[in-house]
Amino acid sequence: xxxxxxxxxxxxxxxxxxxxxxxxxxxxxxxxxxxxxxxxxxxxxxxxxxxxxxxxxxxxxxxxxxxxxxxxxxxxxxxxxxxxxxxxxxxxxxxxxxxxxxxxxxxxxxxxxxxxxxxxxxxxxxxxxxxxxxxxxxxxxxxxxxxxxxxxxxxxxxxxxxxxxxxxxxxxxxxxxxxxxxxxxxxxxxxxxxxxxxxxxxxxxxxxxxxxxxxxxxxxxxxxxxxxxxxxxxxxxxxxxxxx
Amino acid sequence: xxxxxxxxxxxxxxxxxxxxxxxxxxxxxxxxxxxxxxxxxxxxxxxxxxxxxxxxxxxxxxxxxxxxxxxxxxxxxxxxxxxxxxxxxxxxxxxxxxxxxxxxxxxxxxxxxxxxxxxxxxxxxxxxxxxxxxxxxxxxxxxxxxxxxxxxxxxxxxxxxxxxxxxxxxxxxxxxxxxxxxxxxxxxxxxxxxxxxxxxxxxxxxxxxxxxxxxxxxxxxxxxxxxxxxxxxxxxxxxxxxxxxxxxxxxxxxxxxxxxxxxxxxxxxxxxxxxxxxxxxxxxxxxxxxxxxxxxxxxxxxxxxxxxxxxxxxxxxxxxxxxxxxxxxxxxxxxxxxxxxxxxxxx
Numbered sequence: 001x002x003x004x005x006x007x008x009x010x011x012x013x014x015x016x017x018x019x020x021x022x023x024x025x026x027x028x029x030x031x032x033x034x035x036x037x038x039x040x041x042x043x044x045x046x047x048x049x050x051x052x053x054x055x056x057x058x059x060x061x062x063x064x065x066x067x068x069x070x071x072x073x074x075x076x077x078x079x080x081x082x083x084x085x086x087x088x089x090x091x092x093x094x095x096x097x098x099x100x101x102x103x104x105x106x107x108x109x110x111x112x113x114x115x116x117x118x119x120x121x122x123x124x125x126x127x128x129x130x131x132x133x134x135x136x137x138x139x140x141x142x143x144x145x146x147x148x149x150x151x152x153x154x155x156x157x158x159x160x161x162x163x164x165x166x167x168x169x170x171x172x173x174x175x176x177x178x179x180x181x182x183x184x185x186x187x188x189x190x191x192x193x194x195x196x197x198x199x200x201x202x203x204x205x206x207x208x209x210x211x212x213x214x215x216x217x218x219x220x221x222x223x224x225x226x227x228x229x230x231x232x233x234x235x236x237x238x239x240x241x242x243x244x
Numbered sequence: 245x246x247x248x249x250x251x252x253x254x255x256x257x258x259x260x261x262x263x264x265x266x267x268x269x270x271x272x273x274x275x276x277x278x279x280x281x282x283x284x285x286x287x288x289x290x291x292x293x294x295x296x297x298x299x300x301x302x303x304x305x306x307x308x309x310x311x312x313x314x315x316x317x318x319x320x321x322x323x324x325x326x327x328x329x330x331x332x333x334x335x336x337x338x339x340x341x342x343x344x345x346x347x348x349x350x351x352x353x354x355x356x357x358x359x360x361x362x363x364x365x366x367x368x369x370x371x372x373x374x375x376x377x378x379x380x381x382x383x384x385x386x387x388x389x390x391x392x393x394x395x396x397x398x399x400x401x402x403x404x405x406x407x408x409x410x411x412x413x414x415x416x417x418x419x420x421x422x423x424x425x426x427x428x429x430x431x432x433x434x435x436x437x438x439x440x441x442x443x444x445x446x447x448x449x450x451x452x453x454x455x456x457x458x459x460x461x462x463x464x465x466x467x468x469x470x471x472x473x474x475x476x477x478x479x480x481x482x483x484x485x486x487x488x489x490x491x492x493x494x495x496x497x498x499x500x501x502x503x504x505x506x507x508x509x510x511x512x513x514x515x516x517x518x519x520x521x522x523x524x525x526x527x528x529x530x531x532x533x534x535x536x537x538x539x540x541x542x543x544x545x546x547x548x549x550x551x552x553x554x555x556x557x558x559x560x561x562x563x564x565x566x567x568x569x570x571x572x573x574x575x576x577x578x579x580x581x582x583x584x585x586x587x588x589x590x591x
Binding site: 050052073081082094109114161 | 453
């Protein structure tokens with residue numbers, strides 16, 4: 001069974017149709033890339049899946065559960081996690097507290113008032129910080145991190161809740177080639193527990209880590225399937241070349 | 245025990261808090277009756293300003309309706325005292341807290357709780373309107389005294405003894421303020437406080453972590469209503485009077501100014517702001533009665549424009565104001581054991 005099943009997703013903004021009858025399937029422990037020219041509807045589709053936008057028509061199911069009309073927190077609790085396109089770390093909080101905040105989201109309100117899990121979560125916070133090479137900067141404010149480190153911090157917080165599906169919107173935007181390589185290496189180990197749906201303009205990065213691709217153009221699916229098959233598709237080349 | 249320094253410097257807030265507490269404890273010993281009454285009023289209005297700091301400084305809810313909870317609690321307890329002759333603090337104070345809490349819950353249900361996040365402006369206007377409407381209702385309702393309110397309230401009692409205005413009332417207000425302050429300090433530095441800090445900065449982001457942010461805001465708003473209710477009963481029985489002005493937008497706005505002047509998001513700032521504005525107001529209104537509001541307005545404008553963190557912003561860094569919420573373990577064995585656990589659950 002597919003982990004994510006988006007069927008016939010359509011999104012309109014007034015007279016503009018951003019997505020038209022889009023189908024998207026992501027399997028268990030699959031890394032799926034979503035590519036297409038600027039304005040093709042990639043980020044809108046990701047937002048519809050995450051709940052930041054409400055699809056005008058169509059259905060979205062996660063793990064067999066219909067989440068089409070679920071709120072953002074409900075989708076998060078169902079196992080969805082999102083990293084925004086624009087970096088959205090909590091700049092006034094320390095790096096440590098950013099991760100703690102994400103990790104403690106499953107605690108009850110009373111438990112949070114009594115700070116019951118603060119000590120118990122410490123080791124998990126440190127483990128995540130260590131994985132994303134942020135351990136030494138844990139006491140610094142998140143806002144002073146470099147752009148690449150802020151992206152890593154966001155991925156760390158998105159992973160903190162052990163999602164079934166992680167949605168990443170351009171995670172390597174603005175990164176140096178070294179940081180991009182490191183980001184790919186940081187993402188690969190999550191495959192044992194988590195699927196990934198990633199929007200990215202860097203096709204080399206996408207080809208390196210994704211098992212399958214969906215290509216969007218003008219709000220419609222141009223091609224979908226295994227990475228090698230899709231990248232050799234004439235329709236895909238045409239879609240990209242026509243916008244080049 | 246000495247306060248621990250923050251990672252990037254010394255902590256100032258605990259010293260300010262301890263210093264002010266020490267001063268407050270001995271103040272009545274050195275003041276005449278008038279200034280004890282004045283100081284008691286500052287403590288009570290400071291308690292109300294604290295409630296505004298909780299909602300705006302910590303949860304990002306701009307409430308212009310704190311007087312609604314303050315006045316409703318004052319009116320309800322005044323009615324209990326005059327109609328049913330209940331004057332015990334052990335009944336009236338919990339009753340006022342309950343009234344403040346319930347009224348705030350009702351307002352929260354209208355302006356905060358919902359599927360979509362309400363904007364700051366919507367909440368500000370909603371609470372302001374609520375405060376205005378209830379004030380107008382009170383002015384026109386003869387059962388609660390109309391324009392005149394309810395006057396000649398009996399004194400509060402504790403175990404059959406009257407609590408007269410003066411040092412005894414002062415210390416009662418101080419004890420209540422310190423208890424509320426200590427409770428709020430624990431709350432805003434708890435893991436719950438971390439959620440509030442997240443909501444204040446990026447509410448949308450926090451929702452993507454799975455937090456139902458409106459519920460958190462609703463709880464904080466209701467708690468602030470409870471605190472305003474406590475201040476309301478103290479004020480009514482300290483002054484011996486409750487009137488429509490204690491419900492309306494003027495008092496609500498005055499409390500906002502206290503907090504902005506002293507420094508929001510610090511807890512102690514609004515109390516300092518209350519004391520300083522009332523003190524300056526007292527002296528300047530004697531010197532230049534008609535011009536004083538202009539001076540006050542310019543002073544507040546300058547603070548808001550040039551020092552948005554208020555007077556406390558001169559002494560307290562942003563880092564200390566926001567604070568840290570983690571509690572690193574010093575036990576290396578615990579870290580290693582925890583990492584093994586974490587490796588099993590975090591990929």
